[in-house]
Structure formats: structure tokens, C-alpha cells
Amino acid sequence: MKRFLKIYLDKPELAGLALLIVLIAVFEIKSNGVLLSFENIRGVMGLLPEMALVAIGVTILMICGEFDLSVGSVFALMPMSIAVMLNAGVPFPAALLLGLAICALVGLINGYITLQFAVPSFITTLGMLFIARSLTIVISGGFPPLLPDDLPTWLFTDYIWQGAILRMSFVWFAGIALLAAALLSLTNFGNWIRATGGFNEAAASMGIPVRRVKIVCFMLCSMLAGFAGLLQVLRLGSPLPSIGEGLELQAVAAAVIGGTALAGGIGTVFGAIIGTLLIRTIDNGLVLSRVDANWFKFAIGVLTMFAVIANAWMAKMSRKIKVEAHK
Amino acid sequence: MTSPIIECRNLQKWYSGVHALKNVSLTIEPGESVGLVGDNGAGKSTLIKILSGVHHQDSGRILIEGKEVDFRSPKDAMRHGLETIYQYNSMVPTMSIARNLFIGREPLKWKVGNFGLMDQKRMRAESVQAIANVDLHLRSPDALVGELSGGQRQGVAIARAMHFKSKVLILDEPTNHLSVKETNKVIGFVRGLKAQGLTGIFISHNIQHVFQSCDRIVAMARGEIVFDRPTAQTSIDEIHELL
Numbered sequence: 001m002k003r004f005l006k007i008y009l010d011k012p013e014l015a016g017l018a019l020l021i022v023l024i025a026v027f028e029i030k031s032n033g034v035l036l037s038f039e040n041i042r043g044v045m046g047l048l049p050e051m052a053l054v055a056i057g058v059t060i061l062m063i064c065g066e067f068d069l070s071v072g073s074v075f076a077l078m079p080m081s082i083a084v085m086l087n088a089g090v091p092f093p094a095a096l097l098l099g100l101a102i103c104a105l106v107g108l109i110n111g112y113i114t115l116q117f118a119v120p121s122f123i124t125t126l127g128m129l130f131i132a133r134s135l136t137i138v139i140s141g142g143f144p145p146l147l148p149d150d151l152p153t154w155l156f157t158d159y160i161w162q163g164a165i166l167r168m169s170f171v172w173f174a175g176i177a178l179l180a181a182a183l184l185s186l187t188n189f190g191n192w193i194r195a196t197g198g199f200n201e202a203a204a205s206m207g208i209p210v211r212r213v214k215i216v217c218f219m220l221c222s223m224l225a226g227f228a229g230l231l232q233v234l235r236l237g238s239p240l241p242s243i244g245e246g247l248e249l250q251a252v253a254a255a256v257i258g259g260t261a262l263a264g265g266i267g268t269v270f271g272a273i274i275g276t277l278l279i280r281t282i283d284n285g286l287v288l289s290r291v292d293a294n295w296f297k298f299a300i301g302v303l304t305m306f307a308v309i310a311n312a313w314m315a316k317m318s319r320k321i322k323v324e325a326h327k
Numbered sequence: 328m329t330s331p332i333i334e335c336r337n338l339q340k341w342y343s344g345v346h347a348l349k350n351v352s353l354t355i356e357p358g359e360s361v362g363l364v365g366d367n368g369a370g371k372s373t374l375i376k377i378l379s380g381v382h383h384q385d386s387g388r389i390l391i392e393g394k395e396v397d398f399r400s401p402k403d404a405m406r407h408g409l410e411t412i413y414q415y416n417s418m419v420p421t422m423s424i425a426r427n428l429f430i431g432r433e434p435l436k437w438k439v440g441n442f443g444l445m446d447q448k449r450m451r452a453e454s455v456q457a458i459a460n461v462d463l464h465l466r467s468p469d470a471l472v473g474e475l476s477g478g479q480r481q482g483v484a485i486a487r488a489m490h491f492k493s494k495v496l497i498l499d500e501p502t503n504h505l506s507v508k509e510t511n512k513v514i515g516f517v518r519g520l521k522a523q524g525l526t527g528i529f530i531s532h533n534i535q536h537v538f539q540s541c542d543r544i545v546a547m548a549r550g551e552i553v554f555d556r557p558t559a560q561t562s563i564d565e566i567h568e569l570l
Contacts, residue, residue, distance in 0.1 A: 186444050186445060186447075187442060187443060187444055187445060188435060188441075188442060188443060188445050189442050191422075191426055191429070191430065191433055192430075194419070194421070194422055194426070195422060195426075195427075195430050195431075198419035198420065198421040198422055199418070199419040199420065199421075201413075201415075202413075202417055202419050203419065203430065204401070205379075205381070205401055205411065205413060205417065206401065206417075206430040206431040206432075207400060207401045207402035207431045208430065208431045261421075265419065265420075265421035265422070266421050319474055
């Protein structure tokens with residue numbers, strides 16, 4: 001019994017999962033059964049992959065001990081640069097690869113400046129938040145460019161089949177989430193990410209290239225944010241320069257609600273997904289329950305603070321429970 | 328005759344104008360356990376950082392088992408069998424014992440280049456074995472290092488070094504901030520090294536601890552070695568006088 005309790009307390013994302021189930025039940029009743037209706041789930045699941053991919057990237061970077069506020073701007077910059085390239089006659093696959101390369105470059109710059117000049121990543125990426133947003137508007141020329149009609153939306157955002165509940169973006173999200181989870185828990189690189197964020201000096205003294213590990217995480221985070229932005233633009237059919245505003249903070253909130261520690265070393269992909277689901281459920285549930293939608297941010301705020309306090313408390317309780325040795 | 332395990336010849340190191348190591352030469356034979364003592368700023372840490380590959384000497388040579396080496400990173404030093412355990416810096420508290428034991432040296436069952444899937448079953452089994460070998464009894468290889476006491480953490484760090492067949496173990500202030508009981512445990516580990524045929528370098532400013540566990544005392548002051556004698560031929564008072 002004690003052992004199970006300890007395992008539970010060690011996994012903050014399970015508390016998030018419990019809360020999610022409670023909230024779904026409450027909103028399902030308050031909305032008279034609309035929350036879990038086919039059409040509503042269909043709508044929420046269209047939005048979920050976009051935010052969850054950003055949250056996964058932010059979580060990996062936070063585990064590694066760094067922080068990225070520029071994801072919301074990169075979310076807009078990547079699809080906008082692809083739209084501009086498409087209008088200049090670049091074929092879609094090439095534009096996609098170049099768009100991802102731009103994201104990787106943004107991540108590289110974030111990481112390089114943070115590490116080379118010992119600037120807190122909070123500051124570096126705050127700068128990048130403005131730079132990338134500005135670039136997005138500049139390259140759009142003030143008018144959102146039109147997207148060609150022949151884009152492969154069947155591969156990214158169409159419903160998996162006619163009338164299906166899920167879009168292709170969900171398949172991408174599920175695949176990437178599985179890969180990211182495997183990277184963190186099964187590979188040696190995942191071990192290095194956790195060690196780097198958990199105790200930088202120890203990792204370095206064991207010969208782990210901590211700077212390179214961090215830079216790779218910065219790049220992964222930017223690329224996931226950019227790809228998520230592309231999914232949103234393909235779904236909406238138009239690259240607006242203002243998409244993703246405020247998303248950086250929601251992504252951090254999702255990570256923290258899912259049990260990721262700001263100090264680094266702790267966090268899971270599953271937690272990031274639970275955090276995102278909680279935020280999306282609250283957003284959707286409040287609207288369906290006819291609560292003034294302006295309470296949404298209030299709820300996210302309370303939940304974020306509550307999650308951090310609850311996680312700290314759970315970790316403390318877990319440490320108190322000493323499971324006896326079994327020989 | 329076998330060649331010395333470590334031989335430093337005329338090591339020099341400056342830190343932005345400060346002459347931290349002045350022509351230091353030191354020879355250590357296999358199986359010796361050497362206590363390195365000295366006040367803060369005497370040059371102990373500088374010497375250790377050079378031997379563990381964290382810093383590079385400005386001039387002078389290092390020979391390991393008679394062969395000249397050039398350490399550019401901690402990995403280089405580890406590859407030559409020198410492993411360093413720092414007072415705090417050796418373990419990641421948010422990770423399990425098994426994962427800590429293999430940081431940077433994870434056994435892989437499938438890989439591309441240097442990256443791949445860890446063999447977690449082997450990691451757990453081998454860490455249980457490694458910990459038992461230093462006579463430490465822990466609950467499970469999945470327990471977080473953050474839940475261990477300071478002395479147990481040093482024990483796991485020593486188990487790690489032994490598991491990877493290190494020839495020389497450098498312990499930098501391993502007893503700092505430990506209770507008396509925990510300190511005794513660590514001193515026990517250091518004594519145990521000899522039985523396993525390892526060479527140990529024990530850095531401390533607590534001369535008592537060094538006397539309890541080493542068979543040779545080397546003292547440094549102002550960047551130079553000022554004293555070097557077997558423990559049996561000196562006394563705690565003599566060293567105190569000197570420093």
C-alpha cells in the first residue's frame with residue numbers, strides 16, 4: 001500500500017490526470033452532455049495537437065534546465081516564411097524543409113547566445129519573442145499572403161477519413177509525442193538531457209557535452225513550435241501574423257501543470273500532454289457551461305499556482321515514505 | 328620495476344596573473360593512497376582539476392603508467408582510468424541510482440553513432456552489483472539519488488568509479504558537510520580502495536580524516552608541494568605546524 005502511494009506521489013502527472021477526469025465530469029454535467037459530444041470532441045481535438053506539440057518542446061527544454069519564451073512567435077514565423085516561399089514559387093516540400101531549418105536556426109541562436117554570453121534563457125528568448133514576431137510581420141508585408149489551394153492538407157490537417165473524429169494532425173502529434181517520450185526515457189541522449197538539467201556540474205564532470213545537449217534541446221523546441229504553427233495555418237487556411245500570441249505562456253503553464261520543474265531535471269512528455277488537455281478542457285468547458293469566457297485565464301492562473309504547490313507537497317510526502325528494503 | 332601510475336613533471340598553471348601551481352612534480356605508485364592537504368588557495372584543487380581533465384596545465388607533463396597523456400576533457404581522464412568524485416558534483420539528485428551510475432557511459436543495445444537505446448535491464452542489474460561491491464546496502468536501483476544521505480551518495484559515486492575499473496580515484500573533499508557517522512562511512516570506503524588494488528588521492532583540509540585513511544601525506548602551500556612523507560613517519564601536529 002505504502003509503495004503504491006509513494007509511486008503515485010512521485011508522479012505529479014497522475015495528479016493532473018485525476019484532476020482532468022474530475023473536470024471533464026463537472027463540465028460534462030454543466031454543459032448538459034455537450035462536452036463529450038462527437039462534434040465538440042472533434043473541435044477540441046483539432047486544436048489539441050498544435051498546443052501540445054509546443055508544450056512538448058517547452059517541456060524537453062525545461063527538463064534540460066532552460067526556458068523558451070519565443071515559441072509563440074516561432075509558431076507564427078515558420079508558417080509565414082513557408083507562405084512567402086510558396087508565393088515565390090518554391091515547391092511545398094522544399095519550403096517545409098527550409099521552414100524547419102529556419103526554426104532550427106532560431107533555436108541555435110537562442111542556445112548559442114544563452115550559453116556563450118551566460119545570459120539567462122528567459123532574457124535571450126524574450127528578445128527572440130520580439131525579433132521573430134517582428135520578422136513575421138515584416139516578411140508578410142503587412143498583408144497575409146494567400147496560400148495555394150493544392151497544399152497537401154490531406155497529410156497534415158484533413159480528417160483522417162471522411163467524418164472521422166480526428167484530423168491527421170493528431171496522428172503527427174501522437175507519433176511525435178511517442179518519439180519524444182522514447183527519447184527522454186529510453187535513449188542515452190535522454191539521460192544526458194535529464195542529467196544536464198538536474199545538475200549541470202555533475203553532468204559536465206561525467207563528460208557529458210552539456211552545451212551541445214542544451215543547444216539541441218533549444219533547436220528541438222523551436223522546430224516543434226514552428227511545426228505546430230504550420231499545422232494551425234494549414235487548418236485555418238491562412239497564415240495570420242498574429243497567431244500564437246500568448247501561446248508561450250500557456251505552453252509553460254501546461255508543462256508546469258504536468259509536473260515539469262522550472263529548475264530542470266524533472267518532467268515528462270505525458271505530463272505536458274495532460275497539462276495541455278487540462279488547459280483545453282477548461283477553455284472549452286467554461287464556454288460550454290456559459291461562464292464568461294474571460295474567466296479562462298483566471299482559471300489557468302489558479303491551476304498553475306496550485307499545480308506547483310501541489311507538486312512540491314507531493315514530492316515532500318513521497319520523501320517521507322521510506323519503503324523498506326526487500327531482499 | 329613497474330612505472331608509477333601517475334607522474335607529474337613540473338606542472339605550472341596561472342589564473343589571470345595568479346601563479347596557482349609553481350613547478351609541481353609528484354609521483355604516485357600503484358595502490359598508494361595519498362592524502363593531499365593544504366589551506367584554501369594552496370593549489371590542491373588546481374592540481375586535481377588538471378589531473379581530472381577539467382583544466383589544462385600551462386606547462387609541464389603528465390605521465391600515466393609511464394605514458395605521456397594530454398587531457399582535454401574529463402572524458403579523456405576517465406578513459407585513462409582517473410575518476411574524480413567531487414564534494415557535491417558527482418550525482419544528479421533527480422535521477423535514479425541506476426541512471427546516475429551510467430551517466431555518459433550508458434550501455435546501449437541498439438545504436439547509431441554514439442546515440443541509441445539504453446540497456447536498462449543491464450543498468451539496473453549492474454548497479455545493484457556495483458553497490459553491493461562497496462558494501463553499501465540500498466533499497467533499489469530505482470530510488471532517486473536525492474533520497475540518499477550524503478555518505479550514501481559518496482558510496483554510490485565510489486561504486487561507479489570501481490564499476491568502470493578506474494585505476495585512480497580522486498576524492499575532492501568527500502567528507503565536507505557530512506555528519507560524523509557519515510564521514511566514518513566515507514573513510515571506510517577510502518580504506519576499502521586499497522583492498523581492491525586501487526590508487527586513491529584524498530583531498531581534504533581535515534587532517535584527521537586524511538590520517539585515518541591514507542598511507543602517505545602530501546601538503547601544499549602557495550602553489551608548491553612543501554611536505555611529502557609516509558603517514559607513519561609524521562604526526563598530525565607536525566602537519567598542523569607546517570600549515
